[in-house]
Amino acid sequence: MSDTVDTSDVVDKAMLQKAKADHRAEKKAQKKARVQQAKSKQQGESSAAIISNKQEGDSQNKTDLDKDVENKKKESKSTTKEVGGEEKVKKDNKLSTVKEGKFVENTKKDGKTESAKEVQAKKEVKRPIKTQAKKDPKVAGETNKAVHPIKKEVNIVKEVKHKNVLAKKASAHRKMKLFTHLHQKKATIPVNSQDLHPAVVNLGSQYMDRVIVGSNARCLAFLHAMKQVIKDYNTPPQKKFSHGLEDTLHLSMEFLHQCRPVSVSMNNAMRHLKWQLMQLTDEKSDIEAKSHLNQAIETYILEQIEMAQQAICNTMQKKIVDKDVVIVYGCSSSIQRTLEEASKRGIKFRVVVMDDWAWREGKELLRRLVKLGLKCSYAIISAASLVMGEATKVLLGAHALLANGSVMARTGTSQIALLANAYNVPVLVCCETHKCCERALTDSFGLNELIEDPTSVGAIRLAYDVTPPDFISAVITEVAVVPCTSVPVILRMKPFE
Known part of the structure; x- marks a missing residue:
């Protein structure tokens, strides 16, 4: 949560600054007083005679002065209106101000008389939010927040959450720019269309x-x-x-x-x-x-x-032997047919079906193989390193064979192939030649599609990844067992190309 505004801290800082200023002013006043006191001592002796003479004259007129003072005290009780609705009153020898029905006395500090405006300014510094709320009703909402800090913190938390949501949306929008060229929108299904069958x-x-x-x-x-x-x-x-x-x-x-x-x-x-x-x-x-x-x-x-598929199945029968531990990923019709034929031939082997977290397509292949009586195990791709050590072969399906030898398959295939390469386990890809493509890709962003991830709301993921040819031992096609780099030759052999 962002930093909150503490009203007490603001008031304390203002009072501290005012106290420092008053201390500096007091020192200057004391210095001036000492200078004036020294000057008065020098002039005191010369003016002593004059003052004594004046005192004698004053004593004679004392009665008249007392009368004048009493008259002035009576007059001070009456107020005189000033501009801005203020009234000044002299009460007990102290100048005071009446403003908006409130009585404020002028005080003396360090021998100086402070006006009503200065006294009011000090109080505004001590209570800045309340004073501003009285003067300006538009900020009444802000004063309420200051008066009720809990409500203010709740409002600040809501604002921070809203900003975080906006920031996440902006961040997601920036990330999505990488996939703007890929398919993201779904079509609307027409009803009784004349152009579509x-x-x-x-x-x-x-x-x-x-x-x-x-x-x-x-x-x-x-x-x-x-x-x-x-x-x-x-x-x-x-x-x-x-x-x-x-x-x-x-x-x-x-x-x-x-x-x-x-x-x-x-x-x-x-x-x-x-x-x-x-x-x-x-x-x-x-x-x-x-x-x-x-x-x-x-x-x-x-x-x-x-x-x-039948030709690929016949070729793969020579690759699967007894006591093999075959790892497969996802669900592939060619691999299913190959394993089914090997089981019918009496070859004893075990199958480990690897699957991803999202669509769990491997469960369908597992169900079909168990129905045929094969010994099978099931694991998520995150546990591939635990079972790769006992594997003897890895069989993978393919979405497409690219012209540069890369294999495009469901997301996670490249991880399985990379791990198998690290364990020196041969990786065989079963793919028909009608899946060969003349495009060449080195990453998964050029030709792909976005699908919604069912494991989390609003999340998307790539449907396919691209496996480099270095991680593929061989590609099993109906033509022959070829390396990945022989895809251009297969493309030239296609009659419709």
């Missing part, structure tokens, strides 16, 4: 509520929604089928991006679909064109997702 609207709602998560799951749901859009599409008059459908797909993609930023796998699937759309000729009818596009989508799902 109901399947697309439903899919966007599921993306927004995180009902569908995972790169492969999001890509599969997207392709099935596009099949519904193509099936129900009607070519508008005076427009080609390919051009009109391309505009519809573009609007659908924009809406899905507003609900949640599209994944790399979804972008690659859309590029493949547009490439197939460009291959259509004007000779084909709308029905034939729709059939061709639906067949292309089915082929893409079969080759790029299902067969790719």
Whole structure:
């Protein structure tokens, strides 16, 4: 809490300064008195004769002077009005002031007569807040605070809390400037939209509520929604089928991006679909064109997702042996399929499922593996160092493979890979080639998304992090087991690139 204003301290300081000034004035007066006393001694002898003569004359006129003094005392009882509403009164040989119905006597100090204004000024110094409140009613609220210090402290505490809240908001605003380019706002779900297909609207709602998560799951749901859009599409008059459908797909993609930023796998699937759309000729009818596009989508799902996962699973069977302790992070469909196949082959191994504090996606993978009869353990990422010493392999999923060899995956993957590298544990990343991206990133701020942290109200966190290729032992793809630096070669092999 900030420093509070203590009225007693202010009054004490003012009185101390006044006392010092009076002490200095008293010394000067004593010095002058001594000088005058010395001069009077010198002049006393010369004026003694004169004074004696005057005393004789005064004694003769004493009766007359007494009468005059009595008359003056009677006159002093009557008051004389002055400017500003003040009345001066001479009472008992002391000059006094009557102001606003109050009687104030003028006092003598060090042989000097102090006026009523000086006396009042001293009292104002002793009681500055009360006097100001009497003169100026606008500061009555402030005087009340001074009279009631507890209320004043409560008000000050409230002001400090309000300032702290504003400071925290300003600090959060400054911190958020680092993420202004990332997706933060959610889209509004339209009702009965003429431009968007109901399947697309439903899919966007599921993306927004995180009902569908995972790169492969999001890509599969997207392709099935596009099949519904193509099936129900009607070519508008005076427009080609390919051009009109391309505009519809573009609007659908924009809406899905507003609900949640599209994944790399979804972008690659859309590029493949547009490439197939460009291959259509004007000779084909709308029905034939729709059939061709639906067949292309089915082929893409079969080759790029299902067969790719099966190829990765077959390759990984050679990597898992008996008595292995495999650490996995989060929930990955490719890793689940690999571990399930290894269990069916009779390989005896143990799985440690690592998870983060936020979404706990690893619990779903743990439930599926336990249902298959696998020996599993569950731990939070903060306890990774406790279990990494007994691990023999680390299997990780990926959101995308970047052109510079970095792996983009859910937040926490880079920490697991870094710890495994410190313990000399091999790190294998299972990733299909349809997740490869031509972008190159060295940090997590260039291409990412912000999600709300369910563990704390109002907090946000990054959805993905970027793991350097130095921490990755190998990448298992449907093509081959390749190093991370071979991603550009895979990109050149893609038929739709």
